[in-house]
Amino acid sequence: MKRRVRVAVIGAGPAGLCAARHILSRPEAFDPPVVYEMTDHLGGTWFYEEKAGTYDNGYPIHSSMYRDLRTNLPKEIMMFPDFPFDDRLPSFLHHTSVQQYLEKYCERYDIARHIKFNTVVEKVKPVSMETETGGAVTWEVISHSTCRDQNTQTFDSVFVCNGHYSDPHLPYIPGIEHFKGKVLHSHSYRCPEPFANKSVVVLGAKASGVDISIELAQVNAQVILSHNTTTMSLPPPLGIRQASAVVGILEDGSLQFQDGSVTQADVLLFCTGYNFNFPFLCPSDLGLDVQDLFVTPLYKYLLPPGFPSIFFIGICKIICPFIHFDCQVKFALAVLEGSVELPTQEEMKEEVQKAMQWKQDTGVQVKHLLNLDKDQWDYYLDLARVGQFTPPEPVLESLYEEVRIQRQKDPQKYRQINYRLIDATQWELLEAPPEQ
Numbered sequence: 001m002k003r004r005v006r007v008a009v010i011g012a013g014p015a016g017l018c019a020a021r022h023i024l025s026r027p028e029a030f031d032p033p034v035v036y037e038m039t040d041h042l043g044g045t046w047f048y049e050e051k052a053g054t055y056d057n058g059y060p061i062h063s064s065m066y067r068d069l070r071t072n073l074p075k076e077i078m079m080f081p082d083f084p085f086d087d088r089l090p091s092f093l094h095h096t097s098v099q100q101y102l103e104k105y106c107e108r109y110d111i112a113r114h115i116k117f118n119t120v121v122e123k124v125k126p127v128s129m130e131t132e133t134g135g136a137v138t139w140e141v142i143s144h145s146t147c148r149d150q151n152t153q154t155f156d157s158v159f160v161c162n163g164h165y166s167d168p169h170l171p172y173i174p175g176i177e178h179f180k181g182k183v184l185h186s187h188s189y190r191c192p193e194p195f196a197n198k199s200v201v202v203l204g205a206k207a208s209g210v211d212i213s214i215e216l217a218q219v220n221a222q223v224i225l226s227h228n229t230t231t232m233s234l235p236p237p238l239g240i241r242q243a244s245a246v247v248g249i250l251e252d253g254s255l256q257f258q259d260g261s262v263t264q265a266d267v268l269l270f271c272t273g274y275n276f277n278f279p280f281l282c283p284s285d286l287g288l289d290v291q292d293l294f295v296t297p298l299y300k301y302l303l304p305p306g307f308p309s310i311f312f313i314g315i316c317k318i319i320c321p322f323i324h325f326d327c328q329v330k331f332a333l334a335v336l337e338g339s340v341e342l343p344t345q346e347e348m349k350e351e352v353q354k355a356m357q358w359k360q361d362t363g364v365q366v367k368h369l370l371n372l373d374k375d376q377w378d379y380y381l382d383l384a385r386v387g388q389f390t391p392p393e394p395v396l397e398s399l400y401e402e403v404r405i406q407r408q409k410d411p412q413k414y415r416q417i418n419y420r421l422i423d424a425t426q427w428e429l430l431e432a433p434p435e436q
């Protein structure tokens with residue numbers, strides 16, 4: 001009889017829970033997973049921490065959630081495909097509803113008893129180097145719990161689900177040491193009140209930069225949103241100014257923008273994204289190059305070609321995360337079950353290199369090579385075709401595009417719209433939010 005596959009899952013955020021849920025659904029092929037979670041709760045990013053900085057045990061606070069955050073995707077395209085949100089909720093949710101959803105998911109699939117809370121994974125290493133034979137490598141996972149007990153366990157496979165929105169990315173600004181005000185990253189931002197009536201320069205106009213600028217302007221902060229993309233439409237009554245990128249800080253502490261203009265500010269708020277960080281791995285041992293904003297080569301954005309039994313879930317950006325995790329996990333399990341025949345190590349490497357090179361040739365910057373956006377739907381179709389599972393329904397892509405249009409039109413009010421999925425291809429607008 002074939003031995004069942006033993007899997008370690010690092011992290012009990014949405015990706016780790018999704019991995020555990022699908023592993024548990026295949027008891028004939030897999031042992032129940034061991035899910036390592038360094039905090040005392042599940043939910044990852046979605047578990048709001050009022051405090052920023054460090055936990056009592058000295059570890060950095062994981063979540064970057066802020067108090068009033070509402071989702072930037074409607075629940076119809078945020079949900080795991082097999083587990084809808086409560087119909088009575090509006091489309092765009094307060095973060096607490098997402099946390100409740102994840103708790104229900106965990107309950108529904110009986111995941112919690114497989115989570116080792118307060119247990120940090122310190123080291124993951126391949127213990128047998130027979131990479132040519134594919135799955136022959138086993139993995140040693142060294143962890144320690146809050147009471148400092150160290151533990152080593154061996155697994156056939158590891159799902160890396162440690163999240164990528166925790167380690168602030170802080171691009172260097174020449175002269176930053178001259179800045180006299182407060183400098184912080186959105187990772188530590190919780191609410192706008194401390195910034196009332198202050199002048200704040202927000203760096204970066206992706207989801208958090210725009211949302212936080214709007215929050216700050218609503219408490220009468222004088223906000224300058226500095227970015228190097230094209231000027232966006234922001235609600236005029238809020239008075240948010242837009243400026244080009246900050247290129248340096250002058251000796252008197254004022255900020256200089258790319259167009260030569262100069263301003264003073266009380267606060268410099270970096271909304272400049274997050275670094276990849278796998279402190280428990282030695283990337284070069286796995287043939288991986290991990291940079292702040294890029295990881296390569298990962299075949300199908302998922303596995304190092306030389307080690308096809310360790311899976312990095314959710315490395316891509318600009319995606320529908322929960323749908324993405326679901327497809328990646330199903331594909332990874334198909335690989336482990338042996339129902340997907342992977343190309344040779346060299347072929348996988350070459351495929352990744354070619355794809356990345358092609359993107360760079362079309363002008364994509366290295367820091368954006370893992371952005372999928374519109375390409376995510378073809379990626380899911382490909383994973384589903386090879387992994388032999390049902391792909392996400394076309395209605396999800398169609399609604400994703402609609403939300404993009406509405407968000408661009410009005411980044412403040414698009415969250416007031418409510419949607420309903422009609423069938424696999426159609427969605428409709430709801431006139432009023434569902435009755436709660």
Ligand code: FAD
Pocket residue numbers: 010011012013014015016036037038039042043044045046062064065066069070071072073078119120121122161162163164165208280313314320321322
């Ligand atoms: P996380 O949620 O970060 O979970 C990772 C888990 O791993 C954590 O519990 C952590 O404690 C644990 N962990 C880390 N290292 C270790 C270790 N060494 N040992 C043990 N445990 C470890 N997504 C959406 O779909 N819609 C949104 O509207 C949306 N808004 C967002 C807003 C903000 C401000 C941010 C930061 C993200 C947002 N996201 C949104 C993306 C969000 O990160 C994903 O939805 C999702 O939480 C990622 O799940 P994850 O499991 O990969 O990582």
